[in-house]
Amino acid sequence: MSATILPQVDIATYATSTQGLSLQQLSFIGSVFTKVGANQVEDALSFLRQTFARFNTYIDVHSVPSVEEVLSLLDAGAVKVFVTLQQLEQLKSVKNLDLDRVAVTVSDESTREDIINAVAGTTVGVYAEAVADIELVEAWLKEYGGERPPVFISLSKATEENLLKVMNSGAVPVISAERLTVNPEADPQRIDIAKLLIANVESDRVDGLFPTLVTDERGIALGLVYSSEKSVSESLRTGAGVYQSRKRGLWYKGATSGDTQELIKIGFDCDQDCVRFVVRQKGKGFCHLSTATCFGEYSGLSRLQQTLQKRKASAPEGSYTARLYNDPKLLQAKIMEEANELCEATTKEDVAWEAADLLYFALTKCVAAGVTLEEVEQNLDAKNLKVKRRKGDAKGPWAAKLSVSAPQDEVKEAASVPKARSDPAGTIDGRIEMRRFNTATEPNSVIQEALKRPSQRSSEKIMGIVNPIIADIRARGDAAVLEYTHKFEKATSLTSPVLKAPFQQALMNLSPETIAAIDTSFENIRRFHAAQADKPLTVETMPGVVCSRFSRPIERVGLYVPGGTAVLPSTALMLGVPAMVAGCKTIVIASPPRADGSITPEIVYVAHKVGAQSIVLAGGAQAVAAMAYGTESVSKVDKILGPGNQFVTAAKMVVANDTSAGVSIDMPAGPSEVLVIADKTANPAFVASDLLSQAEHGVDSQVVLIAVDLTAEQLQSIENEVDRQANALPRVDIVRGAISHSVTLLVKDIKEAMEYSNLYAPEHLILQVHEPEKIVELVQNAGSVFVGPWTPESVGDYSAGVNHSLPTYGYAKQYSGVNLGSYVKHITSSNLSPEGLKNIGSAVMQLAKVEELEAHRRAVSIRLEHMEKGTG
Template sequence: MPLPILPYFSKEPVCKKISLVGQVLIPFVAGKTKSEDITKYSTTAFFEVNLDYTSAEIDEDTIEQLLALYNKGVSKVFAPVRVAEEIKSRIPNARLVYKVSTTAEAAGVKNAAVAITETPSSPEAVQPFARAGVYVFVSRKLDSGSISGWAKSAATIVIDSSLITTEYEHPAAGKTPLIEYIVAGLRTDRPDGLYTTVAVNAEHQALGVAYSSKQSIAEAFRRKAGVYQSRTRGLWVKGLTSGNTQELYRVDSDCDGDAIQFVVEQKGAGFCHKDTSTCFGQLPGLSNLETVLRERVANAPEGSYTKRLLNNRKMLDSKIREEADELIDANTKSEIAWEAADLFYFAMVKCAKNGVSLADIEKNLEAKSLRVTRRQGNAKPKYVAETEEHDREKQQKAEKEAEKKAELEIDPEAPIVLKRVDADTASAEEVAACLKRPIHTSKDIMSLVTPIVERVKSEGDKALLDLTQKFDHVSLKTPMMSAPFAESSMQITDDVRRAIDIAFENVRKFHEAQLRKGVMKVETCPGVVCSRFARPIERVGCYVPGGTAVLPSTSLMLSVPALVAGCKDIIFASPPGKDGKLTPEVVYVAHKVGAKGIVMAGGAQAVAAMAYGTQTIPKCDKIMGPGNQFVTAAKMLVSNDSAAMCAIDMPAGPSEVLVVADQFADTDFVASDLLSQAEHGVDSQVLCIAVNMPKSKLDELDRAVDSQARRLPRVAIVRKCIAHSTTLQVKTYAEAFEMANRYAPEHLILQIKDAEKWVDSVNNAGSVFVGAYSPESCGDYASGTNHTLPTYGYARMYSGVNTATFQKFITSQVVTPEGLKSIGKATMDLAAVEGLDAHRNAVKIRMEKLGLYPPSN
């Protein structure tokens, strides 16, 4: 400890008095001493507080109070041994002092500081405890000899503040001048007996060097001001004539006791007689800025920029937000330094305006560094969502710029063709690369999606409206369009209406054929009948994406099976257009299936709204539908959250097609099937496996792809998709189907001779399109099969959406006495093996009443 004395305040401490010696000890009373009270005892960022815990009883509430005090910046707790043992695992050992009565008790404390409450007979008695730290309580006035002895020992004297005084010439009876304790711990080798003194400000920046004597230090304590000893003029009260006064905060000594430090608040022009803030020139950096801003707060002329900032709160707050955003966007060292400096400037203007000093800020930093319980430290969901959206917009901007640059570099006359790989001559790695999908950085996506989902979960409609404004740039009054739907919201042409009606009927027929009616019953053994029956999921959410193409067909594929299954409530979700309206075809389908309403939102926020429900949107039991990576991530997130209690249909990725074609295929047909998927997006996957196809046929296919692609309105998207797509040449059909099953495509198209006989070779695919006249487009719209299919290889383990997707299956069993005779003993034996006696007893008690137990041999 810098000084050999630690004042102990048995009553309410006097802040200005105790700050002079840096550290103090104040009493702690369980339930009364509050953490917020500690801050009022501190006058500088370097002021420390120690607590004395005197009670022998401690409970969890008291421990929590102690931890709260630590978190406010308290440096140490003095505690009885038993209490110290209870709390030592919760706090750093260096911040705990074991409170004992005698040196004998102190000997029992290992590797920890001790405080001895009964004054030992001599300073030498505490020497064995010096390494870990030792404090000695003194409850009586000491003579100068005793003070000197203790000051030169390893101990810190803990003395009741009522026994000391800053008055040194005429101290009250029973009191010892504070200066006696201070000089007892100092030494000097100067002939004049003065002590080298460094004056520093509250940020510990050196203002200058002076000299002190016993008298000048005592006078500094009495005045609570900077008082020094001039070698030529005697006692020197700083600023007495110049007005550049100092308020004394505290006095410390160095580790050897041969130099002292005054921590002061410098008033006026500065410390130096040359009117500079220090004897080494002006204070640098933030301290200099603080000085300037303080002067501006008092004297800034009207119309100046700083005056405008001080007078206009919105302007100042806006500048702080602006500079914070610019710091976030800065990348290089020079950019970060520049933007951080701007942010510091405007932040300090706000501080100066409100009388907050750098010392106040550092005091808070010091307190936070002393915390013993650590917060998780995560940003609030609102700011996480804003940051993630900012990053997303930044990324999108960068991607668009990269796309523009790439487009400029693309030769518009270059052919739009798939690259070729011959499996017969390529390496296994090259073939595997053709069947490999792009890696999705799910961790990054999930970090973007989680705050969005959490915000909708906690804020409901408000969050949904805010996010729709942010992401879709549409301002809505309500996020839910409830049934019945206005005629004006589903104005479509007669041709489109007729097309939807035809598709609706075909999808209904195919999915109604899948509907299992009645109850499946099986008598597994005599007297044991097991049953299985279906029940509809009561409330389902159908997500209909927007994006690069509006997909009203998806609304059919999701809602019609739900209608067939008998779902009580069908909820749609689809993002509104720029005009704030929904796609009329989607509204028409919602009307046909009797949907309860449509969530007017897209992305992760729509999924969250259906999963958790909001003030206007009912919570759904299961969510179905395709979407981008954010929708997929949100679906995965809510399905894993037990608080949501919400299932999903399947994971999903970008749309994909694999066409198996041979030399008998029509290359125009093959090209059209490839392009029908390529136009979905640049991340769509297009793959052609060419079976024993000659080079002339492959060239013909390339020409067909190029010719058709150039005539498409979405040719820019198609060109980028085809650029990373492949024609993989193989010799046999067996090879083709082995690769197709390995890839497990969303759409598998068979344009080969005798295509139907090869369907039995398909093990992994979302949906199969068999023969030259079965384009994938028919399945997407009107054939009757469902187009919501597993992608990204999930066809290995998931089915596409079907009627069963909207049902759950319940089993039941009826066991008669005859049945119990058949399976009772087997049940009891298996329960005994698992050690579940209550299970065994439930059978045994029945068999006993039937006279079936014990079993006959």
């Protein structure tokens, strides 16, 4: 991880920059430095994913407001982060974080004593930025001593002389990559990077040459040679292995033999007296004897990889290795077989033998897929840098087979960010594909485990986050709402947490096509919900006893419209239109704003159409708490409706159980889900599109396919469509996250399919089967049903008229989706005539006597006595 010099790049322009060092030349140095602004974290994560194998990346994060985001950068592979003193204090309490991955930035506000106290007794480095007085720095470094954490320095005037002074003082200089060159003769205005690289390399040879160890990408020594400043410069310029021959001058490796080398990286040993070249060797090998190394042939995994690569190129027809390459299912079966045998091995000798077999087949699969050992080891290195550690529990089906259970307070945690391109989540053999389970061959425990939702976090963890937020909102009102919006939504320009009606036209400027689509959906939703209105009910239960029931709208409702990875004006429609139809007097909409503090114009337009009083510019638990208790600007509501993430759902449950809040909720609603039942009549393209339409909602969504008596070819057709359509989607990395915990169940008939569907109780149920209208009769548990091939779930999400705010997590067994009844309350009345009281009085008095409630009995008897006196 150590660096001798840090070229600085701009993550916004590094891929297109033509000044100074190229990306390839930067990779030879092996380390880069960059700064990340408050709104550049996603760009930085993308940079790390794309360049991890090429660079050790050092990042200045002093402008990143959230420590969680700093940790995400370390998790993604940042070698070291440069932080403020305040950030350092927060990072010191992070479990699993090695402080040698942190350097504190010396600022104008921080004194020398501040820095010394902050890093005392730690491995935290120091970064001094834009230093003008190089002599002062030299003196300070001398006083600091040699046995210290690393020091990094950028100069206000970066000359070659000043940079060499920094390096001679034992510090690492930071300099713009645009100021460096590998060709000083052609580019004299820039600084020669070769001269800087070898500035501190020591040689005890009379000729001044540097001993040089040449290794491959796995670190295996290929041979020993010599280098000079000129040969290092030539290697950097050409991107090849160029060394200094003691007899012939510059030695371009492979120039005559053809066994050339592709330069990967140049580094140094700990004492700076040996140069290390990391190369990709071409041809027969490094040695003049045509062996892979000057120390003999490769051994172990490197030798196996070399053999398998040769066999892949020219395996004899009919050979075992050729069969493995040509039959992926055979290879898959062998990997599973050998993994099982390794699990069952008990003696030291058997474990070693079975592990060797498994490594052989695993490496065969890697070579077949074009994956090298070097790439496998790069992934291991990336995982080693992670700060956030997984518990290491076995996944459901495997745990169930061996009766391994996680601790009672542990649940699976779904990722909340798109999967990285290098992450194989949601793929099988490189294809985007769901896991298959055959109900005829798998035990029921395995099927039930496979159908479990991708639960977010344990309730204890969630409540530990949600409860303090709710308490803070109650205590500090608007100020707390604003702080959380600034923190979580990055909308630091907001000065008020509420946008009040009437809304300015400028806030809802939309294309005519979008307005038409919203208006069409609005009218269909209005019609369907208006038809749900019930009429007053009057029943004379016995002569003179009249009972009635009538409805009244809930006066004040709060509607939560999620933000996050998608804009959801459809949810605003689904919640707002029935509130308007019901006649709710106060409609408050809450939705997370964009980073610039604005709300998407589609949501503002819907709020205008439904007559919303205001829009709360907040998301998460803070929005729920603000509506439940009210603040200086946010109106208190009587009921909160709408879906959201685990924090929203938890906050809704908390406020609903707090009698002082006086608020109810619609239902526990979490990440979206769909279950599709398909038989031989189903169109594979339709089935795949319905699965993916829910998978693209978020990585914590889940989709389930129940395949009814499909042949292998029919099922393969659906899986082919899933892979093809998914790879064409702009949100493919989100889709893969959802697919990674989604499943296909193979069942024998429609009866079994409906049994599993009712057990799962899906939010959305799609019936792509023969005579689907008849199958609706078998539905016991579902949020909403979509019948037949021409009814995609999308129409329910937007425009058909049914509501899309539905119960998830299996709550369709107990809850209905949002409907007109969600916005009204029913009041009953009783109206008795004297005759009615006489007819029912004796029953009432007897039951009151049984319950020993004398006042209840007397409330009837006193009236009956009054009647008798009045008629006597």
